[in-house]
Amino acid sequence: MVTIKDVAREAGVSKTTVSFVLSGSRPVAAATEQRIREAMDRLGYTVNHAARSLSTARTTTIAVVTSNRQGAYFDIARGTYINGLSRAAAETGYDMLITNDPDGSATENVCRSRKADGIIFLDVRQNDPRIPIVVQSGLPAVSLGVPLDPQTLDVVDTDFTDMAASTMQTLHNAGHREVSVITLSSRVIAEQLNDTARFLQEIQQSGEHLGMHATIRHCSTRPGLIDEDINRIIDERGADTAFVIHNESAVLVFRRAVERRGLHIPDDLSVIAINEKQMSDALYLPYSAYENDVELVTRTAVTKLVDRIEHPGNQPTKTLIKASYIDRGSVAAVQFDILK
Amino acid sequence: MVTIKDVAREAGVSKTTVSFVLSGSRPVAAATEQRIREAMDRLGYTVNHAARSLSTARTTTIAVVTSNRQGAYFDIARGTYINGLSRAAAETGYDMLITNDPDGSATENVCRSRKADGIIFLDVRQNDPRIPIVVQSGLPAVSLGVPLDPQTLDVVDTDFTDMAASTMQTLHNAGHREVSVITLSSRVIAEQLNDTARFLQEIQQSGEHLGMHATIRHCSTRPGLIDEDINRIIDERGADTAFVIHNESAVLVFRRAVERRGLHIPDDLSVIAINEKQMSDALYLPYSAYENDVELVTRTAVTKLVDRIEHPGNQPTKTLIKASYIDRGSVAAVQFDILK
DNA sequence: CTGAAAGCGCTTACAG
DNA sequence: CTGAAAGCGCTTACAG
Numbered sequence: 267m268v269t270i271k272d273v274a275r276e277a278g279v280s281k282t283t284v285s286f287v288l289s290g291s292r293p294v295a296a297a298t299e300q301r302i303r304e305a306m307d308r309l310g311y312t313v314n315h316a317a318r319s320l321s322t323a324r325t326t327t328i329a330v331v332t333s334n335r336q337g338a339y340f341d342i343a344r345g346t347y348i349n350g351l352s353r354a355a356a357e358t359g360y361d362m363l364i365t366n367d368p369d370g371s372a373t374e375n376v377c378r379s380r381k382a383d384g385i386i387f388l389d390v391r392q393n394d395p396r397i398p399i400v401v402q403s404g405l406p407a408v409s410l411g412v413p414l415d416p417q418t419l420d421v422v423d424t425d426f427t428d429m430a431a432s433t434m435q436t437l438h439n440a441g442h443r444e445v446s447v448i449t450l451s452s453r454v455i456a457e458q459l460n461d462t463a464r465f466l467q468e469i470q471q472s473g474e475h476l477g478m479h480a481t482i483r484h485c486s487t488r489p490g491l492i493d494e495d496i497n498r499i500i501d502e503r504g505a506d507t508a509f510v511i512h513n514e515s516a517v518l519v520f521r522r523a524v525e526r527r528g529l530h531i532p533d534d535l536s537v538i539a540i541n542e543k544q545m546s547d548a549l550y551l552p553y554s555a556y557e558n559d560v561e562l563v564t565r566t567a568v569t570k571l572v573d574r575i576e577h578p579g580n581q582p583t584k585t586l587i588k589a590s591y592i593d594r595g596s597v598a599a600v601q602f603d604i605l606k
Numbered sequence: 607m608v609t610i611k612d613v614a615r616e617a618g619v620s621k622t623t624v625s626f627v628l629s630g631s632r633p634v635a636a637a638t639e640q641r642i643r644e645a646m647d648r649l650g651y652t653v654n655h656a657a658r659s660l661s662t663a664r665t666t667t668i669a670v671v672t673s674n675r676q677g678a679y680f681d682i683a684r685g686t687y688i689n690g691l692s693r694a695a696a697e698t699g700y701d702m703l704i705t706n707d708p709d710g711s712a713t714e715n716v717c718r719s720r721k722a723d724g725i726i727f728l729d730v731r732q733n734d735p736r737i738p739i740v741v742q743s744g745l746p747a748v749s750l751g752v753p754l755d756p757q758t759l760d761v762v763d764t765d766f767t768d769m770a771a772s773t774m775q776t777l778h779n780a781g782h783r784e785v786s787v788i789t790l791s792s793r794v795i796a797e798q799l800n801d802t803a804r805f806l807q808e809i810q811q812s813g814e815h816l817g818m819h820a821t822i823r824h825c826s827t828r829p830g831l832i833d834e835d836i837n838r839i840i841d842e843r844g845a846d847t848a849f850v851i852h853n854e855s856a857v858l859v860f861r862r863a864v865e866r867r868g869l870h871i872p873d874d875l876s877v878i879a880i881n882e883k884q885m886s887d888a889l890y891l892p893y894s895a896y897e898n899d900v901e902l903v904t905r906t907a908v909t910k911l912v913d914r915i916e917h918p919g920n921q922p923t924k925t926l927i928k929a930s931y932i933d934r935g936s937v938a939a940v941q942f943d944i945l946k
Numbered sequence: 947c948t949g950a951a952a953g954c955g956c957t958t959a960c961a962g
Numbered sequence: 963c964t965g966a967a968a969g970c971g972c973t974t975a976c977a978g
Contacts, residue, residue, distance in 0.1 A: 267720070269971055280949045285973060292974090295947060312718035316665070317971035319656035320954045327703075332692075338887035345685015352672075352688075352704040361721065363667075364692040364702045378652035380607070381701065492890065518858070519890045525865075547678035549889065550832065550859045609955055620965045625957060632958090635963060657955035660970045949978085954971105962965085 268311045276305035288313060319380075327361040328571060329382035331396060333368055333389035339487050339515045340389075346544045347388055347410070350564030358572050370395040377403035384571045386410055387419075392460045406574035408567045412460055418582050420574060422567040424558035425586035426461045430468035433510055433538055433556055436591065438476045441600035442508040442536060445473070445480045448499060448520070449512050452484050465512060465540070481506065487515040496523045507600050508536040517541070517551055532598035539596075546592070553596040556589045563587055608651045616645035628653060659720075667701040668911060669722035671736060673708055673729035679827050679855045680729075686884045687728055687750070690904030698912050710735040717743035724911045726750055727759075732800045746914035748907045752800055758922050760914060762907040764898035765926035766801045770808035773850055773878055773896055776931065778816045781940035782848040782876060785813070785820045788839060788860070789852050792824050805852060805880070821846065827855040836863045847940050848876040857881070857891055872938035879936075886932070893936040896929040903927055 270284040277284070279298060286292040287302045294302075305311075319325045330351055332344060348364065355362040363382055365372045373396040376382055385400055390411030400407045401417045408420045437445055447469055449455065455462050466482055473480040483502075485495040496519050503509075511517055517539055524531060531537055531553075539546075543557035566585055574580060610624040617624070619638060626632040627642045634642075645651075659665045670691055672684060688704065695702040703722055705712045713736040716722055725740055730751030740747045741757045748760045777785055787809055789795065795802045806822055813820040823842075825835040836859050843849075851857055857879055864871060871877055871893075879886075883897035906925055914920060 267971090268718075271971080281972085282949055282951095282974085283947090286948090289973080293947075298947080310718065312715060314660070314971050315719040315721045316656045316659035317954090318973080320654070320660050320956085321971080321973045323954075325656070338884055339889070341689050341884060342682060342686060342888045345687075345689045346682060347685075348688050348692075348704075349681050349685045353706065356706050362704045364688075364704060366693065366696050375652060378608075378650065379655040381655045489887070489890075515888060515890060517889070518892065522892065544678055544681060547829070548682045548855060549679070549857070550829075550855060552858065552862065607955090611955080621956085622958085622965055622967095623963090626964090629957080633963075638963080654955050657970090658957080660972085661955080661957045663970075947978105950976095952973105952975090954973085957968105957970085959968090960966095962963105 267314070268309045269314065270311070272309055273302065273305045273311050276309060277302045323380065325361075325381065325383050326359065327363050327382045328355050328568065329363045329365060329376045329385045331365050331367050331373055331376065331385055331387050333366070333387075333391070333394075333396075337487055343514070343542060343545075344388065346542055346560045347564055350544075350560050351386060351568060354565045354568035358568060360568075360572065367396065370399050373399045374403075377405050384408070384575045386567050386571055390460065392463075406571060406578065408571045408574070410563065410567050412464070412584075412586075414460075416582065416584070420567075420570045420582050421584040422563060422570055423461065423586055424563060425588050426465040427468045428586070429540065429556050429558070429589045430465045431472045432589070432591065433540070434469060434472035434476055434478060434480070436538065436597065437508050437510075437536065438478060440508075440536065440597050443478050443600075444504070444506045445478060445508045445510060446499065446503055446506045447480055447482050447510040447512065448485050448496075448516050449482060450484065451486050454487070455484075462512070469510070480510075485513050485516050487513065492516065492519055493523070496520050500524065500527065503535075506535075508538070508597070510538050510540065511553070512540040514539075514541050514545060517553065521552060532596050536597040536600075540589075543590075543592075552594065554594045555592050557592055558589045559587065607654070608649045609654065610651070612649055613642065613645045613651050616649060617642045663720065665701075665721065665723050666699065667703050667722045668695050668908065669703045669705060669716045669725045671705050671707050671713055671716065671725055671727050673706070673727075673731070673734075673736075677827050677855075683854070683882060683885075684728065686882055686900045687904055690884075690900050691726060691908060694905045694908035698908060700908075700912065707736065710739050713739045714743075717745050724748070724915045726907050726911055730800065732803075746911060746918065748911045748914070750903065750907050752804070752924075752926075754800075756922065756924070760907075760910045760922050761924040762903060762910055763801065763926055764903060765928050766805040767808045768926070769880065769896045769898070769929045770805045771812045772929075772931065773880070774809060774812035774816055774818060774820070776878065776937065777848050777850075777876065778818060780848075780876065780937050783818050783940075784844070784846045785818060785848045785850060786839065786843055786846045787820055787822050787850040787852065788825050788836075788856055789822060790824065791826050794827070795824075802852070809850070820850075825853050825856050827853065832856060832859055833863070836860050840864065840867065843875075846875075848878070848937070850878050850880065851893070852880040854879075854881050854885060857893065861892060872936050876937040876940075880929075883930075883932075892934065894934045895932050897932055898929045899927065 274281045274284045352362045384406040386408045392414045483499045539553040539555040543559045614621045614624045692702045724746040726748045732754045823839045877893045879893040879895040883899045
């Protein structure tokens with residue numbers, strides 16, 4: 267392995283000078299610098315990461331700590347986040363380390379062993395056990411998701427409250443008053459996710475405010491169960507004229523179940539989906555949708571974290587990113603004779 | 607930060623002994639060990655990763671180096687791989703570092719700066735510039751994908767050749783003789799992917815062997831272009847009775863285009879899709895499919911790499927994992943009056 | 947403009 | 963069964 271010692275010998279200078287060429291933190295005579303750079307190229311020198319970290323107590327690495335949401339859909343959604351984060355990290359010159367940590371022990375390890383300069387949490391719960399651990403360690407951290415008490419963490423997330431309000435408004439504008447909202451199973455919501463809970467709460471509130479009636483309908487994401495749930499939901503729709511689908515596994519199953527009944531979207535019922543922009547881009551999902559932009563959310567999270575790492579004094583921030591509505595023609599105006 | 611020095615003082619022993627308790631590589635008196643472990647707990651000691659790495663020249667980290675395939679679909683597919691890899695790495699006690707590297711420079715950096723003990727390459731091309739770099743560095747590496755010359759790397763991939771042969775056999779068994787294969791655009795195939803090329807080649811060969819006729823039909827994955835391509839492909843299908851869809855972006859678009867024409871699957875035409883198992887699990891994709899198991903492929907890649915790291919003498923291996931067929935009812939037997 | 951040297955927190959031959 | 967000490971490859975105050 268080539269070290270600065272080798273480079274120093276090759277260039278006829280001290281290790282000190284080589285090191286300062288590397289960091290640029292002390293002026294070096296132009297001629298000397300050139301000799302050193304040539305020596306580096308000739309020998310194929312690259313800085314040893316462990317040695318630098320030990321010396322500076324910095325790693326230029328961001329740790330991404332996921333939690334253990336189960337299920338195929340969550341795996342895919344998480345993949346889009348990890349993908350976005352790694353791209354954003356690379357752009358800012360940081361490496362990215364990935365760890366899964368359901369209970370907090372791995373977080374403690376990352377913090378204390380100084381494997382990273384900062385942490386981004388995914389799959390954040392209301393009372394997330396990882397938050398007090400990172401706060402106590404003093405490592406900068408960003409919560410991708412809104413916990414009840416973020417303490418000193420920066421928070422970045424899609425604005426689910428706005429998303430819910432906008433969804434209801436859009437349906438209201440088209441004349442819909444009775445709406446079904448297909449969401450995750452109550453077990454999954456209870457165990458895991460704050461964003462879903464916030465979304466549903468705002469659906470209800472906006473509904474009341476607009477004089478609409480929204481029925482929350484839980485739907486499994488699991489094979490076998492999902493078809494049954496969807497069929498039941500459609501059968502029990504009563505006077506509902508529109509469906510909000512906030513369960514990506516249900517999106518396609520729902521469409522097939524509707525077709526099997528000879529119903530037509532949007533003539534017989536309107537649909538708005540809630541999903542990741544990246545998902546409908548990749549698979550050409552068929553509905554008008556409010557889409558959260560994973561690319562933007564992850565980029566923001568990385569920017570915030572790097573900011574925090576480089577300016578430790580800054581106040582914690584909270585950034586909620588608005589989703590945008592993509593019209594794919596699955597929402598129609600309610601016919602007057604249906605309205606009453 | 608708590609160091610072994612602090613632990614040693616607290617337990618009344620030398621740093622040496624503390625270190626050997628950590629590694630277990632030298633026997634320590636039971637009573638002494640207990641005192642030391644108690645001291646560690648009391649002080650909240652965790653080993654400093656950089657210091658250990660510098661000393662041992664090991665990192666207990668695996669680097670995953672992706673390449674820059676463009677497009678929303680590739681992003682999602684890559685996400686499933688990264689997800690699987692990180693889970694497998696965690697199970698074997700390794701951390702996972704992610705880097706994107708289109709041309710080889712980042713690979714060189716990972717190798718020389720010793721950020722990881724081994725590398726797994728994703729998005730591998732036929733003549734991948736990253737391979738000679740890692741071989742020259744001597745770092746163990748696994749290629750997730752089959753390059754023309756893997757040199758000393760282990761190779762792990764889905765068995766696309768077998769997948770193609772089985773696909774044709776399945777269609778043949780149902781009486782199909784004229785088949786359309788919807789694949790990626792020729793630009794994408796040429797630039798990027800060996801697996802697609804291998805798949806198509808075997809489709810042709812199996813076809814000849816079985817007395818079938820397969821037409822390769824290129825289809826974009828991009829908005830705007832994809833609908834046009836799909837429509838053209840359906841219109842030009844001639845006597846073809848079955849479609850193989852090896853382009854996940856096209857899966858749903860195809861179905862809608864078929865419906866719009868009043869055609870019915872499988873009565874009017876049969877369909878077999880080729881996709882990641884994780885994708886149809888998550889989204890309930892509607893077709894009978896040969897599915898590659900990302901979970902299994904990634905787990906195998908990590909196992910192979912760890913094997914290589916811990917037993918450097920081993921011979922390089924090549925593991926091709928068979929895809930399994932999931933029948934979702936989209937393939938029907940050809941009617942005799944259609945056959946002739 | 948440049949260097950000698952201490953120090954970062956570990957591991958591990960060497961010695962007892 | 964245990965310790966003193968050198969060394970891993972950097973950085974950076976201190977000195978000139």
